[in-house]
Amino acid sequence: GAVVSQHPSWVICKSGTSVKIECRSLDFQATTMFWYRQFPKQSLMLMATSNEGSKATYEQGVEKDKFLINHASLTLSTLTVTSAHPEDSSFYICSARARGGRNTGELFFGEGSRLTVL
Amino acid sequence: AQRVTQPEKLLSVFKGAPVELKCNYSYSGSPELFWYVQYSRQRLQLLLRHISRESIKGFTADLNKGETSFHLKKPFAQEEDSAMYYCALSAVTSGSRLTFGEGTQLTVNP
Numbered sequence: 001g002a003v004v005s006q007h008p009s010w011v012i013c014k015s016g017t018s019v020k021i022e023c024r025s026l027d028f029q030a031t032t033m034f035w036y037r038q039f040p041k042q043s044l045m046l047m048a049t050s051n052e053g054s055k056a057t058y059e060q061g062v063e064k065d066k067f068l069i070n071h072a073s074l075t076l077s078t079l080t081v082t083s084a085h086p087e088d089s090s091f092y093i094c095s096a097r098a099r100g101g102r103n104t105g106e107l108f109f110g111e112g113s114r115l116t117v118l
Numbered sequence: 119a120q121r122v123t124q125p126e127k128l129l130s131v132f133k134g135a136p137v138e139l140k141c142n143y144s145y146s147g148s149p150e151l152f153w154y155v156q157y158s159r160q161r162l163q164l165l166l167r168h169i170s171r172e173s174i175k176g177f178t179a180d181l182n183k184g185e186t187s188f189h190l191k192k193p194f195a196q197e198e199d200s201a202m203y204y205c206a207l208s209a210v211t212s213g214s215r216l217t218f219g220e221g222t223q224l225t226v227n228p
Binding site: 032044049093095097109110111 | 163214219
């Protein structure tokens with residue numbers, strides 16, 4: 001099946017620095033990628049929808065200047081957490097929809113990236 | 119607004135026993151309902167979709183629009199079914215944007 005890879009899987013950074021997380025579709029082209037955030041023992045919360053070649057669409061309450069999303073190619077989307085603070089510590093998960101995918105059944109999830117901000 | 123509720127955070131059954139993971143939703147339009155599963159240390163993966171009306175790994179789920187429910191059932195649980203299960207909803211017009219429930223951790227004891 002299709003594979004979505006996230007990197008890094010785990011990152012620790014100091015407060016005030018920026019961190020970039022990559023989401024790659026390894027064997028298919030993804031016109032749309034989704035970024036989720038998951039707090040411990042809680043559900044996945046959709047942060048934004050990333051479309052190749054256009055600006056991301058952010059969910060209500062998500063700061064677009066805080067969480068920069070770039071989808072520069074059909075196989076790569078990046079999430080940059082700018083000026084990270086301890087409250088940004090979380091598990092970030094991406095999913096990708098295959099190009100030509102007609103339905104949500106063709107969404108594939110990455111393994112997630114755990115961010116810890118000291 | 120879309121909302122998905124899974125009332126049980128934890129569910130524990132013995133091997134061979136029937137299991138039902140509850141999921142209720144609220145959405146005024148036509149929803150697509152899904153069950154996703156996350157085994158220990160693995161990524162989230164699709165288990166089944168309501169429009170497929172299929173059984174995967176012995177699990178089935180029926181969409182009940184009257185009760186706005188999409189409960190996941192299996193007549194005989196196996197130890198390898200132990201995992202985190204998420205119910206999710208997507209509006210038909212939303213372009214695959216999923217709203218997840220809180221998840222239910224299923225433990226199947228030997």
